[in-house]
Amino acid sequence: MNSQFSYLYQLRCSVCQKPYDPNQVQTWCPECNTPLIAEYRLDLLGSRVSKEEIVNRPNGMWRWHELLPVVDPEKIITQGEGDTPVLSMPRLGSHLGFSHLYIKDESLNPTGSFKARGLAAAISKAYELGITRVIIPTAGNAGGAMAAYAARAGMQAAVFMPTDTPEANQLECKITGANVVLVDGLISDAAVRVREKVRLEGWFDVSTFKEPYRLEGKKVMGLELAQQFHWDVPDVIVYPTGGGTGLVGIYKAIRELQALGWMNTNRLPRIVAVQAEGCAPVVRAFEAEQDTCTFFEGAHTMASGLRVPKSFADRMILQTIRETNGTAVSVSDEEIQSAQRIWAVQEGMFVAPEGAATLAGMLKLRDSGWLQPDERVVLLNTATGLKYLDLL
Numbered sequence: 298m299n300s301q302f303s304y305l306y307q308l309r310c311s312v313c314q315k316p317y318d319p320n321q322v323q324t325w326c327p328e329c330n331t332p333l334i335a336e337y338r339l340d341l342l343g344s345r346v347s348k349e350e351i352v353n354r355p356n357g358m359w360r361w362h363e364l365l366p367v368v369d370p371e372k373i374i375t376q377g378e379g380d381t382p383v384l385s386m387p388r389l390g391s392h393l394g395f396s397h398l399y400i401k402d403e404s405l406n407p408t409g410s411f412k413a414r415g416l417a418a419a420i421s422k423a424y425e426l427g428i429t430r431v432i433i434p435t436a437g438n439a440g441g442a443m444a445a446y447a448a449r450a451g452m453q454a455a456v457f458m459p460t461d462t463p464e465a466n467q468l469e470c471k472i473t474g475a476n477v478v479l480v481d482g483l484i485s486d487a488a489v490r491v492r493e494k495v496r497l498e499g500w501f502d503v504s505t506f507k508e509p510y511r512l513e514g515k516k517v518m519g520l521e522l523a524q525q526f527h528w529d530v531p532d533v534i535v536y537p538t539g540g541g542t543g544l545v546g547i548y549k550a551i552r553e554l555q556a557l558g559w560m561n562t563n564r565l566p567r568i569v570a571v572q573a574e575g576c577a578p579v580v581r582a583f584e585a586e587q588d589t590c591t592f593f594e595g596a597h598t599m600a601s602g603l604r605v606p607k608s609f610a611d612r613m614i615l616q617t618i619r620e621t622n623g624t625a626v627s628v629s630d631e632e633i634q635s636a637q638r639i640w641a642v643q644e645g646m647f648v649a650p651e652g653a654a655t656l657a658g659m660l661k662l663r664d665s666g667w668l669q670p671d672e673r674v675v676l677l678n679t680a681t682g683l684k685y686l687d688l689l
Contacts, residue, residue: 304342305366308333308509311613319366322426322501324508325609332506332610334549335366335513339556348559352524356380358414358517364553365418365517366510372425374450376407378417379517383525383675389643393660397673399531401522403680404648408469410680411515412442415542418514419503420446429453432500434480434487436539436601437466438680443503444475455500457487462601465684483596485606505540506610515543519550522675528559530566532672535659537651537679538570538579538625539605541614548617566675568623570614571658573598573630578607579614583625588612599630599688600650602679624667628657636660637682650685652678 308317310326311334317323325332342363354360358379367373383401390398403411416439423431432455433443440456447454454475458467459482470477480487488504495502505511523530530551536544548568554560570579576596582589590611598604608614618625628636637653640646655676662668 301341301345302362302370303365303368304337304339304363305335305368306338307336309336310334311610319509322428324502325506332512332613333509335509337364337553339553343557343559348524348528348557358417358514361517361520364513364520366513367418367421367425369425372421374421374424374446375417376413376445376449378406378413378514380521381405383522386644389640392639392643394663394670395674396671399673399675400644400646400678401518401675402646402678403518404652404678404682408438408442408445409684410438410442410649411518411543411677412438412680413446414514414517415439415511416442416446416503416514419443419508419511420450420452422510423501423503423508424450424452428501430455430500431503432457432491432494433503434458434484434491435462435466436484436604437462438602438684439505440475440477441466441469444470444473447475448473455494457490459483459487459601463685464687483604483606485592505542505608512542512546512549515546516550518543518677519547520554522547523551523554523560528554528561530560530562530564531675532566533569533668533674534566534677535569535571535655535674536677537600537603537654538572538614539603539608539651541570541579541608541610543677543679544568544570545610545613545617548621565621568617568621569658569662570618570623570625571654572625572627573600573603573633573654574627575630576604576606577627578605579611579618580625580627582611582615583618588615590615600633600654602649602651603654624662626658626661628654628661632657632660646678647682648678649680649682650688651680652676
């Protein structure tokens, strides 16, 4: 019987490939100023554990623990995240002319968004490594998730967020005891304040891709999708892209499953990044055939999670899109609001603006001919619309 809880064996720089020790506190590669990626002994795992064993475990993100970074099961900080459903959307699909339209509904996670996954992994690994104070700049949902998991771990938490962050996000951070600091400007301005506090006081920064393990939690969306599609992949996955952790994570998950020999196909889903027209650095870089993004000046959109002027993992996001033969598309706030209403009327789902952006993007790709009506398309809804009532 397999007794090894995690098969994590090293971190490596996503650019220069330099290895880093996962048993020490790590952030990013200082030589390349790029993210570190977790690697697992997939050869050993594949010879000791079967996918059927994992599927038959109790539900939740941590049933995939061999492919997650926490070595000691006693250090896991969980609120039951993961195993969100993939639901067919027949009424919406018929209304829009699609035969096989699905939603991966992340609103059912603890704290009401997909951020619970990444922060569960990051906080658990930080707890295992003895970190006691964590800090984050956030557009909203990541801060709420970080504060919740830090509270459950008994850690101090500090959250820096723009002053116009939805009130629900502010309150969920405050009620868990986090120190909330409101910052004039964007998440990039909040990040500047966080870096200064880290430099002066030694807090541990769990910003998107500034530590290696939020990616691993988000990766589980891809593991679940593969299982939910009977170890196959949909034709297209449409993902709302701010920091891009989940987009990169889903791709990483499918590649790991293929390396394990657990997939019934070597095919990849075409991955689509959807951004708001008021903040579309990935779309602009993709269309210009660039390898990295430039800072998007004057960023503005009602979808606060998409208001990220430049992701730290821009190179990885663009690589993922291109390696899967995907694309990037931007949508207006008006198109997001229209898609949100259509989704609610047709399927009774109150999705977040970021989730609604995927539907708006899908419609643009349908109209351009990039998407075909008979393709299997998965839209990622990242959070519940109830967190955005002050935007209505």
